[in-house]
Amino acid sequence: MKKKPLKERILETALRLFNEKGFHGVSVEQIVDTAQTSKGGFYHNFKSKDELLYQIHDVFITYAIEKAQEAYDEYKTPISRLCAILHSFTKVFDVYQSHITVFYQESIYLSNSFQSAINVKRDQYRYLLEQVIQEGQKLGDFRKEVPANITTMAIIGMINWTYKWFDQKGPLTMEEIADIFKDLILHSLITEQGKPEAVKLVKSFSRNSTTR
Amino acid sequence: MKKKPLKERILETALRLFNEKGFHGVSVEQIVDTAQTSKGGFYHNFKSKDELLYQIHDVFITYAIEKAQEAYDEYKTPISRLCAILHSFTKVFDVYQSHITVFYQESIYLSNSFQSAINVKRDQYRYLLEQVIQEGQKLGDFRKEVPANITTMAIIGMINWTYKWFDQKGPLTMEEIADIFKDLILHSLITEQGKPEAVKLVKSFSRNSTTR
DNA sequence: TATTACAGACCGACCAGTCGGTACGATGAA
DNA sequence: TTCATCGTACCGACTGGTCGGTCTGTAATA
The missing domain is CATH 1.10.10.60 (Homeodomain-like)
Incomplete structure (x- = not known):
């Protein structure tokens, strides 16, 4: 033992x-x-209780960035990349739910130097997602009416908030929830041009969403 | 003075x-x-430092519920109600941003009895929003493919997360951000049937979103 | 005179971090 | 092979300081 x-x-x-x-x-x-x-x-x-807190933060955010970057690299279109990043988060979540809770709940208590080290990585994560949105807008797959940075924060909020309510023993797995998020997010962003590709990635697109 | x-x-x-x-x-x-x-x-x-924390919690959540309920009562269709609730939140936010931060950051430190008093009201808020979504689905204005409860949490997450990043001195007001959220949320939920009403409430619908 | 509203010295509990010590495996000389 | 030496990992009593909360006192008001 x-x-x-x-x-x-x-x-x-x-x-x-x-x-x-x-x-x-x-x-x-x-x-x-x-x-x-x-x-x-x-x-x-x-060295201190503080450093312990930092290490918990770092192991999670480092892993999250790694997985998101992998998802980005593996796919080549904005739509598939967006889906892959959302999907990657479910994996991170399954392994690190406690870390995430501590991360978002206690980060204010990190000392300044630790704080800024973490912020750099946090920004990195956000930047990656924002890039995907911008690329999608440039290519015409995503609507240009919504600003990419606010949309990014909307998505991040939607995802991150799950740590407050997701229940491992609940009726849905994190993966099923992520599928619903994909559905919502794609519907909110996609243009007519992007639809054919979205159909392949999210089921409810096949039931043509323009008819009820 | x-x-x-x-x-x-x-x-x-x-x-x-x-x-x-x-x-x-x-x-x-x-x-x-x-x-x-x-x-x-x-x-x-x-009576204690704890009670002080509770009072900060209570004044905010009570006000938030009140405003959301007012928004609900004032309008009669799911689409307009959803927009009104989102809009009501911006007002709450302007007045209570600090309360909100404390609310979501420190509520774990409330003692049990205070905690459950707050939870009741928190559920009340969620329930109101979920009702609107369900009614919209029943009437055929919102897509039925996404479960109402998860969609509700997605919206709440999107909104609540703003307390982490919204900057009073930033380029956008809370109202402008809420307009973007309305846009995103309506596009993610609306059916063909709901579109005529959505057009009146969100600008980007008028530029027909089915053409780019 | 009684009550309310506040002042501030004080208390015991607790807490992060320290420090002198120990247990033990590795190393190396005899 | 044996024994002295050393470094690492860990132990736990202790300390200096902080914190939430109490209590006695007092000034103002009614």
Whole structure:
């Protein structure tokens, strides 16, 4: 049993506790008690409670960017890229739901230097999505009436908010929810020109959405 | 000067500080110093720091529900109601941006009894929006392919997330952003049957969205 | 005189972080 | 092979300081 290195054990324990009670709702003592170690063990592995919080942030956002970038690289059209990025998020979500909660809930408590390191990556993620939207608009697959930056934030909001309500034991999987999001987002953006491709990627397009 | 009752002064000060540094980033001492009063003054007006947090929550969510309900009552069709609710949120947002930030950031730190009181009202808000979507689907103005409850959460996410990025001094007002959201949401939901009414409410529908 | 509204010294609990110490495997000289 | 040495990983009592909340006192008002 108990073969995992201590650092990993502390990270996992802290993550679980932060997720349940928030960063300030959990003391270092609680963490070390739960992880069956000691203050010494903790501070041997982390410079501070703050650094621990940072590491939780970083592992998630790094992974999220990586997956989104993979999705972007794998496909070549804006429509398919958009779908792939939305899909990639479901994978990230399945693995990192607790991280995400902590990420969006506790990031204000990161010290300044950590904060800005995280912000750089956060912007990177947003930028990638915004690029896809802009490319789609340029090609005429997406409507030009809506500004790309606001649309991007609308999509990010829709996705990110799931951490507040998604229930692993609920009736829908994250993947099914993402499919619905794809449906909504594509319908909100697509032009007549883009429809043929959208039909292939989202089921409800095949039932022609212009008739009820 | 300084004619406001102390309780109000404390509320406003605390709100501002919570907004900047988070509930746990601000001590009661800091609050009373900034509000130019004392611990005595504070605990004369509030039973605990916790109750103060609750009051900030309650004043916002109560107002938000009221405005959404008004919007609902004032209009009679799902499409116009949806637009009105989205519009109502901008007003709430202008007045209560700080409250909203605190609301979504710190609600986990409310004690259980306060927590559930707030949850009741939060559900009320969601339910109202979900009703509108369902009615729209029943009447054939909104597409039936997307489940009403998930669509509701998508919209709520889109709206609520604005508290993370909206900048009062930015290039767009909250009202302009809401107009874009209306555009996106209506395009994602509307059926051919609903279009004539949507045209009246959102500009970009008049440039027929089926041609580019 | 009684009550309300506030002041501010004070208290006990708790908390992040420190520090002197230990357990133990690796290394290397005899 | 044996034993001294050293470095790493970890332990847990302790500290300095902060925090939410209390309590006694007082000035103003009614």
